[in-house]
Amino acid sequence: MADKSHGPDLILRHEPRDRVLHWLIVIAFVGAAASGMALFHPALYWLSNLLGGGRWSVILHPFVGIAMMLFWVPFARMAWSENRLQPYDRRWLSQIGDVVANRDDRLPDIGKYNAGQKLLYYVMVACMIVLLLSGIVIWRRYFAASFPIGVVRLAGVAHAVAAFVLVLGIVVHVSAAVWVKGSISSMMGGKVTPGWAWKHHRLWFRERIRSQGTR
Ligand code: HEM
Known part of the structure; x- marks a missing residue:
């Protein structure tokens, strides 16, 4: 396991642009989740305080959602090729018991x-598309009146x-990020130790060493 204090030994995992977008x-x-939940059910209305109350939540929720989409599209495009399913992914999934039990050697x-x-990435992509399209249809201020009421209800x-x-x-995503020690710091500072890369993503580690070496 490499010593974290030795910068040159670390491997770049997330480019600065991608970290900022993330x-x-x-x-x-x-912002979008809190205001959306506040509008969804009275029991969650207290969450509207995050965006300045009920009235502001109604106004800001769609714009915050659009902002999330604007950050999401370039980030998801960058991650697209890295999330393509490969033959070894099926085996990894079939050994989920070993994953949970930390038997990485198997x-x-x-x-x-x-x-x-x-x-999870594909679930996020699908949800974002549905949220954007349905969100436009139900956006009362600008668009909802242009659609039949049945379509607005369905949306x-x-x-x-x-x-x-x-x-x-996202609850699963964050739990996994916390569970895999060193993962969150890679999204903060961008780098991982060679030991981390070898333990969790061995093919990627070899590719990185071959193409760019350590930084
Ligand atoms: C507090 C909330 C969050 C935390 C702590 C978090 C943490 C992380 C970390 C540590 C990684 C790097 C994983 C790795 O290098 O293996 C990552 C990647 C990623 N995150 Fe998050 N994240 C959060 C919220 C979100 C949200 C809200 C989204 C999108 C709606 C998102 C989408 C992604 C995607 C797409 C990746 C790349 C992984 C992939 O493409 O399969 N994250 N996140």
Whole structure:
């Protein structure tokens, strides 16, 4: 395991641009999720305080959602090729018991992301598309009046379902990020130790060493 204090030994995992986009997505997600939940159910109304109360939540929620989308599109495009499913992902998934029990030595070598991260990525992509399209249809101030009421109602249900699935997905995403020690610091500072890369993403580690070496 490399000593973290020796910068040159570390491996770049997340470019500065991607880290900035990721944390902007997080900020927008918290604002959109809190205001959305506040509007969804009276029991969650207290969450509207984050955006300055009920009235401000109604006004700002769609704009915060659009901001999240603007940060998400370039980030998701960057991550697209790294999340393509590979033959070894099936094996990794079939050994999920070994993953949970930390028996890394039994797992196949994998690329930059594991199969769990990849499947979650596709869930995020699908939810974002549904949230954007349905959100436009139900945006009362500008668009809702242009659609038949049946379509607006259907879009309302789709919006709530996609938001629910996304929030659940993010709970899993954050839990996994906390569980895999060194993962969050890679999204903060950009780098991981060679030991981390070897333990969790061996194929990616070899590719990085071959193409660029350590930085
Ligand atoms: C506090 C909330 C969050 C934390 C702590 C967090 C943490 C992380 C960390 C540590 C990574 C790097 C994983 C690795 O290098 O293997 C990552 C990647 C990523 N995050 Fe987050 N994240 C959060 C919220 C979000 C949100 C709200 C979204 C999108 C809606 C998101 C989408 C992604 C995606 C797409 C990746 C790349 C992984 C992949 O493409 O499979 N994250 N996140």
